[in-house]
Each structure stands twice: as C-alpha cells, then as structure tokens.
Amino acid sequence: MKHSSTLAVLGAALLLSACNNDGGTPHQATGPDPQLPQPHRGLLPNMKIAEPASWGDQKPTVPEGYSVTAIATDLGIPRQTLVLPNGDIIVAEGRGGSAAKLKPKDIIAGYIKAQGNTKVKSGNRLTLLRDADGDGIYEVKSVFAENLNAPYGLAYANGKLYVANQDAVVSFDYKEGQTQASGAPTKLTDLPAEINHHWTKSMTVSPDGRYLYVGIGSNSNVTERGMEVELDRARIWQIDAQTGAHKPYATGIRNPTALATQPGTGKVWVVVNERDEIGPDLVPDYLTSVQEGGFYGWPYSYWGQNVDPRAQPQNPEKVASAIKPDYSLGAHVAALGVTFSSPVMGDKFADGVFVGQHGSWNRPNPAGYKVVFVPFSQGKPAGEAIDFATGFRTEDGKTRGRPVGVTVDPRGALIICDDLANTVWRVPRTK
C-alpha cells in the first residue's frame, strides 16, 4: 500500500499546484499605463460567480448631494437607455446570443456563469418611461415597441429612433410625445449575427446625424471558435444613416460594449471588454477614443504589442500596428456602459464619463459591480476613476445588482440599468 499513498500525495500536490493564491490586486489602478503582469492560468480557470440577492429596501450608494430611486422595476433585462428630447426615457431590454456549445467546457462554464445572471425571460422590447411633471417619479411606463431581436444600442437623430438589434439596425419614425411606436420598424442594415458569442450591438450617432457607429463583439474569448467565425467581428462599423452602407471604422476591438460621441469634438469613444483566462489582472478593460482605421490588437495582442500566443496563426504585422488604448479601467470589470457627463451633474462630475461595470467572473477578488466616473481635462481622461454608484454587492459577498448602460439625463441625473435586479435606477443631483 506504500505505492498508493505516494500516489495520493502526488495527486494532491498536482491539484494544489493548479490553484494559486493570486486573487488579483484588491484595488486595480486605472489610467493610461496599467501594470501588466505575466499571463498565467492554473489547471482550472478562476471562476467567482455573483450569487444573486434581492435589494429589499436597500439601494445603491451614491455620493453626497445625490439621491437614488428605482424608476422602473420588473423589466425584461434592461441594458441601455436613451433620453429623448422631451425627457422621456427609452429602455432596451433583452438577451441575445446563439453560440453553440462546442466543448464540454462550454456546457460546464456556461451553467456556472448563468448562476450569476437573471433568470428572467428576454424582453426583446423597448419600454418608454415618462415623468411629465418633473417630480422624479416616472408615472408612465409604456411598451414602445416589442418583438425586437435582443435590442441593445440606441440612438436618436434625424427624427428617428435607431435601435441596434443583435442582427440588424432598425429605425422607428418618432414624433415628440409618442408613448408607442406608430408602426413596425424599418431595417437600415443587417449586422454580423452568426453565433453572436458577444451579441450586444452598441451604438452611437455622429453629432450631425450622418453616421451611426455600431460596435460588434468578437465571436470568442480568443479565437477558440476558430479564426473563420471572426470575419467582420471585433470591430466598430461606421454606417451611413441614410443608405445603410457601412465600412469598418476600427478593428481588433474584442468587445466594444458601449459607444458615446464626445460633445464638442464629435469623437467616438468606446468601452471595451478585453480577454479572459490569463490571470486576475489581465487584460485590462479599457476606455478609448477611437482612431479611424485603427487596429487595437485583438486577437493577436493586447494593450499594444503584448502578444497573446493563444491566437494562432499569429500575425506579426498586425501586432506591430496595434494601438495602445487611452485608459485602463481595470481587468475583468466588464464595462458595459459609457456616457459623457455635463455641468448638470455638478462641479465634481461635470467633465468626464460615467462607466457602468457589470462585474467580473474570472477573478477571485471580484472587480467592477459599480458605476465609476473618469474625470476628463481638455477632452482626455485625467486622473484615477472615482466611484459614483456602489453597493451592488452585499458585505457577505452576494450580488444585488449588476450595472449595465449609463446615460446622463439633461435634467441633472444619471440613469443606470441593472440587469440582475431588472431595475432602472435614477440618480438625480439634489443640491
């Protein structure tokens, strides 16, 4: 029996060596120059899944001088919002994706990750919220349009409401005061929709309404579904709002989950979810202004020229051309919302962007699960991100909510979608 005990010890040692104590730095620095440790991964990927808990009578924590109310609940997975010229709020609700499970891992990991998300059915609709008397209570809640296909990106221009479904950009003619669409939507253009591993189609519009910009996520973490399925993926399209004609505006962007147009400059900004499974502090999700024609690395490299050998065959020319993003938000925070602020939000938060962070799964020390503010100066990020809305996780490690889209309401409030609690939060300035 001596042999078998030796073997047992060997087996245990092997399993232990697969684990490691590296849970990731408790506080990840934000900014233009993140620390990039060596990539590593144990025998099993780090998985720490949000265990859902109800808000009860609790609410997110916001800074002094702001209050917070749930202006809509029981939605069908709210993701992004848009404020119309009359102050009405449109909420896009749904869940997309049709990625087949190719490996045993997909079945197991898919089941585990689903535990941290809502079980509610995909709404596949737009809901309109109205506060006619400006008292902060949204007394009207009306289905604006339904039977859409996982709507996500929203934009208003040219008298139309543009909606990025997971498979197409469609538009509704809009007259001020409408609480529901006057008819079926008109398709502007199809979008790449095969597999839709990353299905969210984020959208913004140029200030003159001429172009729509649509973010199209990759079809894998890092090409594990093959290179062929990445055709037309991991990029931002520029789409002519009149004709629907498109061209790639920027490429190599793994998962551009939210887009915003900068007031004044008209520049397109994006928040991007970077790759998983090479360590708790890799790879930082980022915020960046988008350079037309730029290549941002995915899948060959990250944060400039850091080669990711998991993507094969490699392409050294592409690696050499990869642009470093402007600003790291921290690894695995899962930024899913971005909006430019304005002076209505008060002095401290007047110049910058708000970023909604859905929160990590691939990190022992959870990251994200909050809304942060990235201060800007002279049109560029300047300084560390500041927490704006927190308390989405309880002290005992359960998760009450997961922030997604964020939108500044010109009346002086931040609107936050919470796709775990199926709630829309509004954070008005009170003084």
Next chain:
Amino acid sequence: MTVTVNRCTPGPLHAILLAGTVPLFLGAFLSDLAYSNSFQIQWSNFASWLLAGAELFCGLALLFAIGNLIGATRKSGRPLIYFLLVLVTWIVGLINCFVHAKDAWAIMPTALVLSIIVTVLACVTAWVGLTNLRSEV
C-alpha cells in the same frame, strides 16, 4: 505435484470499458496532432469530447478495478498493480481534460504531450487488465 493457476479475466462489460479507453485516448491524441499541424479548432473540439468519453469509460473501469481489488484474497501483486494503473490513467486523463478546457492554442504543447502519455498508459493498463486480473491458486 501440479499447481493449477486459474487466470481471472474481466467480464464483457468490464472488458468493453477497459479496452474502449484505448481508441478514445488514441483518437484524442490523433486529434491533438491534427490541431497542432493545422490550427483548425474543430480538431481540438474533437479531442475534448474523445477525452470526455475516455474518462467516462476509464472511470467506470476504475470501479471494476476497485471491486477486483476488494474481492481478491491476496491484495498485493496483480490486483493492486491493475488498480493503480487504471487510477493513474484516469488521473492523467482528467488533468488532460482540464488542459483541453483552455482556450485555443493555450492547450499546446501540454495537451499533445499528455495525450501521448495517457494513450500509452491506457494501452498498458488494458493489456495488463485483459491478460489477468488476479491469480487464484
């Protein structure tokens, strides 16, 4: 004086499970080889599923091996060696499954090396098990 040694070989189900590990592990190894030569991810998917099947067969064979060990009058020698061989094959196979759960090229070259080792182990284990589970005098 003659001593009669009765060889004890596996029953049909035990034999199918044990011998079945060989083509499954071999298939995984060949699929890994094809992936490493072509970068075609489907080979890697095949390898993952073949390994999952091999582990299922090997795990059930392990139960038979435990039963054989418990049932043997003399625990050392053949019954113990056979049990240890199945156990090691199963453990190496399991580690190989986890390695195959990494994304894309991250599995290389470990996956290929482990697939070779576990295929050889499966051959030896099946050979030993099918020849003689225990000798009863």
